[in-house]
Amino acid sequence: MPDTPALGLRDRKRIETRLRIETAAVDIVTAEGLDGATVDMISDRAGISPRTFFNYFESKEDAILGTQDMGEVQRAIAAGVASAETDDLVAAIVSTMFQIFGPMAARTQLKAQRMALVQEHPRLLSRQIHQFTQLNSTMAAAVVEFLNKRETTLPRDPEHVAEIAVATCVASVRIAVKEWIADGATADIDSMYLRSIGLTRETLNTLQ
Amino acid sequence: MPDTPALGLRDRKRIETRLRIETAAVDIVTAEGLDGATVDMISDRAGISPRTFFNYFESKEDAILGTQDMGEVQRAIAAGVASAETDDLVAAIVSTMFQIFGPMAARTQLKAQRMALVQEHPRLLSRQIHQFTQLNSTMAAAVVEFLNKRETTLPRDPEHVAEIAVATCVASVRIAVKEWIADGATADIDSMYLRSIGLTRETLNTLQ
DNA sequence: GCAATAATTGCAGAGACTGCAAAAATGCAC
DNA sequence: GTGCATTTTTGCAGTCTCTGCAATTATTGC
Known part of the structure; x- marks a missing residue:
């Protein structure tokens, strides 16, 4: 780990404010529904002005999803x-997906609550799919790298094959998570991981 | 084919108005960009009031995508x-996807223009993905049926495997279409179909 | 033609979101 | 701690999307 550059008060406050907004958003949407929750209400509970809300998030949905720095996530992937x-x-x-999203997903109440909201509200799901779509190309590029390193025979069309491979794996993770939520979000990350892999294998066998 | 019940003037007008709105939306967005196009402008060109616009479409994006009756599409799938x-x-x-969406996609200028817009504007893409996601469960159910009829050994988890299978195939169709657009939308449907199948096979081989 | 039904429209209003410039908070050098 | 530069917050005015409601107009079946 590189030295944390000793965040000053300004940065710490910013992070904290961001988290306060995310929490307020998730709480209020849980209580009042997606349309019942207004930016005014969320800002109010977070103790900021509505204008400041939009300094932190581009939209209400982003605040609920807690859109984190995607650049960060991309590099990690x-x-x-x-x-x-x-x-x-x-x-x-x-396993890369689980390494990155697993801790987010399972450890905190906020994240679990958020995932439940996503299942419940199609509009949020759509926005989240959009975020993932942006990740897909990064992941696909990484997969092409992977293939270049290990396979002696590359697919004729590595970029496109990589995209489909990513779509397949992402779908299996999504479905494992969906079932995890349906089961009350009790199982641990490892079993989700295994389930996800298992689903992928079964699907490949079925499709072949 | 069942007899078309001889649409009256009212219904014909409705269909025509709908098409005028879709066309106006696509034209203006093409010219002015997604944010440059307002509902007022679109309504104006379509010769209707802005209020009427929202009798036909739930949102600007839906008008651009020309959201058709999804129930219809679901049954067809x-x-x-x-x-x-x-x-x-x-x-x-x-092949089912191509039977249904192929004619839509390739025959008319409007559809081709629309597909180009979707590639260009991430917001539209995510909305469209969302629409497809809603189709996924229908398709998955059909796939489970399919498996029930033909396979002696069903996967342990047919519903979920079906969902992943659908996601995989949808991704390969999407990518074939993407390349079709990139090539200037010249090739025919059959070659897109073959390409889509080929990509899927290569992906399966790579993942196995 | 006439009544029933459906489509269109205007209007008022809520809510999301943006640009701009003033005000407050913070960081840093002295 | 004082003063100055940089960020952050905020208020305000304004645009745009989208909704409910009630009046108006068009289509239909009789």
């Missing part, structure tokens, strides 16, 4: 797939 | 997969 120790592509993709 | 003559699941899914 690329690094994760590239440095995977396995030669198994499915395992490389899925 | 279910029927298509169920009645596929092949035993090859990938072929069944992909």
